[in-house]
Amino acid sequence: MDIYAVFGNPIAQSKSPDIHLQFAKQAKQQLEYAKILGSIEDFAGSLSEFFDCPEAKGCNVTAPFKQEAAKWVDSLSPSAEFGDAVNTIIRNRDGTFAGDNTDGIGLVKDILANGVEIKGLNVLLLGAGGAARGVLQQLAKQKPSSILIANRTAGRAVALANLLNVPSVQGIELSAAVLSKSTIDFDIIINSTSASLSNKLPDLPDGLISSARVVYDMVYGKELSPFLQHANHLGVTKVIDGLGMLVEQAAESFYLWTGVRPDTKEVLHMLRNQI
Ligand code: NDP
Numbered sequence: 001m002d003i004y005a006v007f008g009n010p011i012a013q014s015k016s017p018d019i020h021l022q023f024a025k026q027a028k029q030q031l032e033y034a035k036i037l038g039s040i041e042d043f044a045g046s047l048s049e050f051f052d053c054p055e056a057k058g059c060n061v062t063a064p065f066k067q068e069a070a071k072w073v074d075s076l077s078p079s080a081e082f083g084d085a086v087n088t089i090i091r092n093r094d095g096t097f098a099g100d101n102t103d104g105i106g107l108v109k110d111i112l113a114n115g116v117e118i119k120g121l122n123v124l125l126l127g128a129g130g131a132a133r134g135v136l137q138q139l140a141k142q143k144p145s146s147i148l149i150a151n152r153t154a155g156r157a158v159a160l161a162n163l164l165n166v167p168s169v170q171g172i173e174l175s176a177a178v179l180s181k182s183t184i185d186f187d188i189i190i191n192s193t194s195a196s197l198s199n200k201l202p203d204l205p206d207g208l209i210s211s212a213r214v215v216y217d218m219v220y221g222k223e224l225s226p227f228l229q230h231a232n233h234l235g236v237t238k239v240i241d242g243l244g245m246l247v248e249q250a251a252e253s254f255y256l257w258t259g260v261r262p263d264t265k266e267v268l269h270m271l272r273n274q275i
Contacts, residue, residue, distance in 0.1 A: 073099035104138025106249025118142035
């Protein structure tokens, strides 16, 4: 039987096994999918040990190992190379290992699945950490009018924007004082910061939030994140959490491993009822 796994530290919270086992059920495939607590001291050793088993065909990688995984693999897809981060490892037929990053496709597919076309929109992307790096290239491919990356540490936002090196993508400090001077009406705000995990709100002017058509937070949970609740209170009706992104990025990994595209709607529905 083919074996897959997700590596992270911590890892107990991961929903990936539930998602992939549902995908496998749909595809009528038998596979095992484990949660593995990666070693902080020797993550490469954790990966090598897993892939010593010939049935191990691939794995997902989550925080804090995505960058180390990019160093471990033999080749990188363009999106993994851009983000310098790998969330999916594929064992090739010749025994080499390919690294990919499906977070960007996951985000874009989820936004589109929620009925929002990114083309022509002004996007405000909050955060410039691993998640923002992982999604920026795919977001830009949708041809929005502009993407402004706003990060607490302004230099990281500017450095990330510079990677794309196009005038429509810029970096700026994430602060209400700075953003209140912006003349752009943002159509969609995407929160890729981890602020919601500590119940904090990104420092934004209320008017900038209330004029957005869509507010997205990559974080998900039983309740709406503080940021999505705040946007709701300010009158934004279309708020979307990151659960759909999680399922969509997993579906892309499953496709890379098996060649089968799962029905994500059904699995998202199941997961929504579980959390
Ligand atoms: P990183 O640690 O790489 O980056 C964290 C980012 O959040 C940085 O830009 C940091 O700014 C910013 N930040 C942290 N706290 C605050 C705050 N209080 N106010 C403003 N900005 C803050 O994390 P990741 O990028 O890997 O992950 C970010 C979030 O995205 C996590 O919550 C993660 O769970 C979620 N995620 C969801 C996915 C999904 O499938 N739904 C996939 C991937 C990630 P600074 O640079 O100034 O420190």
